Amino acid sequence: MGSLWAPCNGLEGTRGALIDVILRDHRIIDDVLWPTRFEETVQRPIRVMVHCRHVTGLDTNRGLACDDVAGPAFRGAASSPARELAPST
Numbered sequence: 001m002g003s004l005w006a007p008c009n010g011l012e013g014t015r016g017a018l019i020d021v022i023l024r025d026h027r028i029i030d031d032v033l034w035p036t037r038f039e040e041t042v043q044r045p046i047r048v049m050v051h052c053r054h055v056t057g058l059d060t061n062r063g064l065a066c067d068d069v070a071g072p073a074f075r076g077a078a079s080s081p082a083r084e085l086a087p088s089t
Contacts, residue, residue: 018044028087030060036085055084 013082020043023035040051061084 015044017042019050025054029058029085031035034058055085057084059083 007049020041022039022041023037024039025037026033028034034055036055037049038053039049040053042048042050062077064077068074068076073079
């Protein structure tokens, strides 16, 4: 459905690399179309597949407060795991 091009200059080992992220397996969750699979390929300086990531859980409108996610550990509404997504068919 879409791809995202991003220079990856945040880490010492990836300075100047161009990454292609393909967004796949879209699903509508709470009236929003979300990609649930991300395939990352380095395009430059060499072309190589580096990651394939899958979303395994997602919550929306959980009612989080800033204090729930501040500090070293999640608290309150942020303390429980995200709702598990059933595998795509």
